Amino acid sequence: MAAVTQELGLDAARTRRVADSAFEIRMGVLEQGEAQGEGYVGQALGIADVLAAVYCDKLRHRPEDPDWDGRDRFLLSIGHYALASYAALAAAGVIPRAELQTYAADGSRLPMSGMKTYTPGMEISGGSLGHGLGQAVGMALGLRLQGRADQLVYNLLSDGELNEGSTWEAAMSAAHWNLGNLVALVDLNGLQADGRTDDILRMDAQEDRWSSFGWHVQRIDGNDLEAVLTALDVATDQAVAHGRPHVILCDTVLAKGVPILEAKDKLHFLRVAAEEWPTAKEQLTAGYEENSR
Ligand SMILES: Cc1ncc(C[n+]2csc(CCOP(=O)(O)OP(=O)(O)O)c2C)c(N)n1
């Protein structure tokens, strides 16, 4: 990793720090899955590198004051990815790590689908797909109207949400309003609830689609931390009050980093036998140590 980092001009200590956070996020995802015996674990492991780069490097926020007015916004439109956000919020110090044990339990602040009113640091409620980008457009425009376009709005959406007309209405609006302070991150994990994304509604030429809607487009391997950091740097360096909105299309691998889970089918929602969780954690740790050498 060090050689590639140098070649890209990234600071090695920075990449290492974010890689540590990605490991912490993945472990937090497994801890939540184990506590509940099930959950949307596959997509959370897949998007962990992107969330580590956003929450533990790029996002301007104050962990001890999640409602700080000067913060950047991170909107999770895919409510079912909430355990990924919770693990990221714990890694960023917004919620206590031990609280991850309460994932999806009665009375918990960490419901199975992300809710603004329950969890510190959650900007919107998810669950009904296809609404996140529209809300992000409203927030980015609102911040600009208040003269605060230096505060960025990030929105993580899924490839399933690209089937929603509302996503493309929002994409058109963002370009119409020249929202250069908006960064959309799309998790292209190739899967939806009922099958492969390509089988349900064709998803080809994503770069061309976004670009024809007026967006600045980058497509990356979303599990390559250097690529993620570089793409985010490019997007945020070019973030301006009036300009093209940015989309980073992230190809990710479901259950990345945990071979026994990667090998499963029905990865949209995983039920895992109690005895498999310790193996999953061991595999995650072994892979991380291997990559850290
Ligand atoms: C408007 C709306 N339609 C349908 C659903 C049901 N639903 C929940 S998750 C999901 C899959 C969406 O695709 P994606 O987020 O890409 O799935 P994943 O990658 O997590 O498997 C669907 C259709 C929903 N929550 N909201």
Ligand SMILES: [Mg+2]
């Ligand atoms: Mg998907």
